[in-house]
Amino acid sequence: MTIFETRALTKRYGSVAALDDFSIEVQPGVIGLVGANGAGKSTLVKLLLGLIEPTAGAASVLGYDIRREGSHLRQYVGYMPEHDCLPLDMSAVEFVAHMCQMSGLPRAAARERTAETLRHVGLFEERYRAMSGYSTGMRQRAKLAQALVHDPSIVFLDEPTNGLDPGGRDEMLDLIRRTGHGLGISIVMATHLLSEIERVCDQLIVIDAGRLQHYGPLAEFTEATQFLTVEVTADPEPVAAALRRRGLTCAVEGHHISVRVDDGSAPYDLIRDTVVDLRVGLVRMSRRRHTLEDLFSVRQAQASEPVTAREAAS
Numbered sequence: 001m002t003i004f005e006t007r008a009l010t011k012r013y014g015s016v017a018a019l020d021d022f023s024i025e026v027q028p029g030v031i032g033l034v035g036a037n038g039a040g041k042s043t044l045v046k047l048l049l050g051l052i053e054p055t056a057g058a059a060s061v062l063g064y065d066i067r068r069e070g071s072h073l074r075q076y077v078g079y080m081p082e083h084d085c086l087p088l089d090m091s092a093v094e095f096v097a098h099m100c101q102m103s104g105l106p107r108a109a110a111r112e113r114t115a116e117t118l119r120h121v122g123l124f125e126e127r128y129r130a131m132s133g134y135s136t137g138m139r140q141r142a143k144l145a146q147a148l149v150h151d152p153s154i155v156f157l158d159e160p161t162n163g164l165d166p167g168g169r170d171e172m173l174d175l176i177r178r179t180g181h182g183l184g185i186s187i188v189m190a191t192h193l194l195s196e197i198e199r200v201c202d203q204l205i206v207i208d209a210g211r212l213q214h215y216g217p218l219a220e221f222t223e224a225t226q227f228l229t230v231e232v233t234a235d236p237e238p239v240a241a242a243l244r245r246r247g248l249t250c251a252v253e254g255h256h257i258s259v260r261v262d263d264g265s266a267p268y269d270l271i272r273d274t275v276v277d278l279r280v281g282l283v284r285m286s287r288r289r290h291t292l293e294d295l296f297s298v299r300q301a302q303a304s305e306p307v308t309a310r311e312a313a314s
Contacts, residue, residue: 005025081158114145136163144157230250238280
């Protein structure tokens, strides 16, 4: 099942294309929508929600056309916006219950769903307090609660950790992970922080200057490299020199040794024997994996090259 699909979706503001000929079919899961500020992430989300009209192209969410069936679609979609949107004079229980009723649930069912959802996001004990007295983290949880309270099939989160300190960010990411993997709700999380994607998501959409750059399972972007990272308890230079004498290609990188694996079989035994012979402690030996930072570093380097240089390399 496809949770949303776009076909040549375009949004222009005058001569500026905020989203440009964007075509994709996205499967259920926890999806990271990543790109620099101004890349088009929020524009895509608002188009899919029917909050703004596309200039050209088409899109559907859960099979509903965003132009013609928006009122039906909103019953099954939750949205946590980036900007502040809470009526601070209300309590969380009043606000979230109201939003639940706006989604079509009767009053009694809405109150029950509200209690369950506020417990899920960690606001149950503070549910009767006016939200004006909430911390930034608590307000973000209230925003998430209103997006979840009507039991949607898909939730769009726009920069959900915005304004949070490191501890609050960790708690929010853990809550998003539990929501997506524990409750089975598909989540599209728009963020410019690659580390958040790696911690929470199982799929990745990369958008740049309004255009689709990559889409696929996160594992495709973080697959194993041809290098082992070796950490020892002593100076790594003598260990690296000994490994080179035994035919391995390696380099010292800070406190670690990077060992190249050319034939597909990692030389674990040879490394182990080397550190034993040198009477050095072995802290860890692991296959290095690509990171999303690697992906973006390559793209930025390619973008900065002259066209003639890139053509010559291809």
